[in-house]
Amino acid sequence: MSTFRFTRAEFIKIFKKPSAYIMAVFLLACIVVSYFIYTPQTRTTYLATYEINNDTSVATIYNQYNTSSSGDVRVVYESNFISAENIIDFYKHNTDRIEQLKDSYTNLTIRYNNMNKASQDFQNNLTDDTLLRKTIREYTDALYLFRTNVQSISTLQFYLVGATEFLDTDFYSNALTFLDDLYTYLDTTTDYDIVLDYFELNELNTTIDNIFTGIRDYQKTTINETVTKITDYKDTLVNYVNINTEPNICNEQRLILVEQLRLLSAYADLLIENEYSYPVVLIEKEKLDEFNQNYNAIMTTLKSDADKVLSTSDYKLMAQTFTNTTILEDMISSLQSIEYLSMDKDKVTQLENYYNDKIVVLNNKIVNELNKLKNDIEFFNSKNSQDIEKIITTISKQKNLSVNTKDLINAEINDYFLKDIPNDDISKLYGYDLVSFNKYENEEKITKIRYLIDNEKYGFEYNEVFSNDYTSGTKESAFDFTFFVMSLSTVFVTMFAIFMISNLIATENDNGTIKMILTRPYKRYKIITGKMLATLFFACVFMLFTMIVTFCAGWGLYGVDMTNILAVFSANSAFAINPLLLLFIYLICCILKIAFFIVLATMITVLCKSFPLSIIVNFITYAVIFILNILLGGYGWYAFVPFGELMLFNYFGGAFRVFGNKNFISMLVSSPFVGQVAWWLSLTISFVSMVIMLAVTYRTFNKRDF
């Protein structure tokens, strides 16, 4: 015998039960109560607003738009466009520089670490100062390069003028603040001073090297060769010339020079890789005094410089300083914030092209239209309300385009930077609170705005998707009211359905009437299936009843606007749809959700056998799921729980969801939605879990003896 025959019999039986009618009355009461707690929601005004009285003409409106500096005016709209262009340029020019900065930062870190290690080793007397000096030199080179790169990026900030009002996320300002601070630090810090002093010392080292290299070179060549070496170090270095002298005078002078050079070497000892013995210099007699004078001068300078910087205690201080944690170190560690200053070239180009090809073109069209209207004298001076409406609509187009541009750029940037970060981690990013940010909603926004721009629409041509946010109303709608009541009644109808299926199975089990059914020519699973389907149809009747009654009431109370709604499905396809059709889709989604709970309740009832037990377990389960939805709804992994994402309608853009701070009623009626899984995956999870529950139910019921 067919299951449907049995379903039909059970369905008729349900409507002979007094309890069914009690539930119907209760439902009606709920609808009435909902009317009193319902407050119509705000509909965003998309049109530009101007004050209109008897004297207002098209010209008045136009002039206000064209000349004022605040309100719904050209300047304000254009600032959005300018900011958008600036942002795109910022990323266009910044990316290479950021790459350089990142590379120099990496290099700097490596050198810094090497230097620290060498300093440690030197302090612990594991090595001599050779390696330390080398690493210090490398560090200071890297630091100079880093400083230059920081400077080059800071200069790009002017592109972000006005961006802080335009962009709604904080991470750029953090990055730019960081770079500013870093640059200032690099300019003024003592650590750097020491290093810079040492850098100058490096030059001294080179010069002295050169002197001795020169002497060595001289030694290699013949005495008769004249070698002139000139090096200048702060304009005080000496020229020395090779001349033929008498060996006695040379020797004497040589000894003096050697002595003096030995003194020099004692100070410069730590810097010089001196593998040679003290050199021999032959000098012209006449030049000797001059040499001596200059040499003394050199030695004085060298000595004072060397004393100042190279005395062992100073040197040790310098070595110590690098082992302390410096502010520089702290700042370098937060350098990752500059990630948000660079964007993939392809992505920037894509944005730029979209902006130029679509947005600019569209704006130009609007501007042309406005100009045409302005040049039509008759129209321009008209006080006709239709004409006024026409000019306002045209201005509104530009308003909406500018707002959409701003939203789109923001959303694209958010999408780019935050795409691969799990929702749970976004809020922990860099200390600022992005808890209200949801990647799925962001994607929806992008799809919706692109649809509008691609189709030359501006938003006011469409109705809003249903919502029941609690704010004061300016435009009421039968659809909102119906949606609100249906979302409440789904909760009650689910409870009725759970009660009914328990009654159909467990009560019959308790009072024995089930035996009258089990002897009929039906396979056992058909009996369970028939009861479930009958309960589902019962729920459908109630939901349909709610929908029709509420819609008619809403029509009478609030009126109906049949303008198409712009809906987004699964965050990547936007389409216009008749609101009545969308309401039916919502009805079906509610029924699917109820079906899940019916299957769950059936399984529990069959396992619990008796009616009191099954009712208790069923309602505890329902309550637990309810609470879990509220508590765990924000976590991404919750979507994988079978009862986690049950309301398929959430995938239609702008649908009602719990995320962030919403009111109590919304938490009550909505299952959480995180958008972390694709709609078909969510559907499959629910479906598979239903199949498993059915399998358990059938198996238990088939094997049972009555």
Next chain:
Amino acid sequence: MANKVVLKVSNLTKRFGSRIAVNNVSFSIHEGEIFGFLGPNGAGKSTTMKMICGLSTPTRGEINVCGFDIKRQREKALMSLGAMIENPLMYNYMSAYDNLKYFASLYKNVGKKEILACARIVGLQNRLKDLVGKYSLGMRQRLGIAQSLLHAPKLLILDEPLSGLDPAGVKEMRDFLRGLAKNNHIAIMVSSHMLGEMEQLCDTVAIINNGELLEIKHIEQLRQGIEGTKQIRFKVDYPNFAGSVVMRELKLPVQVVGNSILVKCGENRIKDITKLLVKRKVSILGVEVITKSLEEIFMDIIAHKTNGKTSIS
């Protein structure tokens, strides 16, 4: 009687954990036969009948209704079967008519005509609009029978259909069931404790105890057995003398009890015994036919067949 076999039960066994409730039971029922299932409480009657109706699953064995195996062709098998198990339970919030309508709607081609006909058969045609909650037990029984007949089954399974009925009700039910079997050719399987009633109602009687089928006897056989256990008591002045005379000359077993002799024979021998005693000048003070009740026979059978067998419970 080469009637069709309507129910064939082979090696039916039901085990609950370690307890065997029905142990290897086999029997068949033919068209138009009234088959009685007798046994003490807990013998396994209800369990067996439940398995035949599809309310529980046998551990082993086969059940065939009109040629369809209940396990493999459940729906076809149950099409030919109507059942009323234990108390007939209906939906109290619906009228009798709605109840019947509900059950009727589970079958094809069972409509208003059939509902009214069944109601007429059980005599409830005037009380159909009342809520079942208001019915008396007898009426509920009758409604229970009505619902089991809706789809014109070939086999009716009735578990304790006479329980709770007053003597008039019992007679009514008996006549009704006999009528069904004879006129509509429906095979009926009945279980009951009321042995006397069973004896008057059934064509065949099966005795079951501790899950085992002890005896299946046609009612004639049982009656003969009863006949065979008849004794005639003659109250006489000289019992010993009378007893020896009867024993010697009529070759009948005699027992002397007080001032009477008990002769084990049928009623047809009273004539002969009286003639003989008168001939021998024995005064006959009273004649009484003593029949061993069915209950005694029943208890005998149970005791006899259970004796020597290990009890399994």
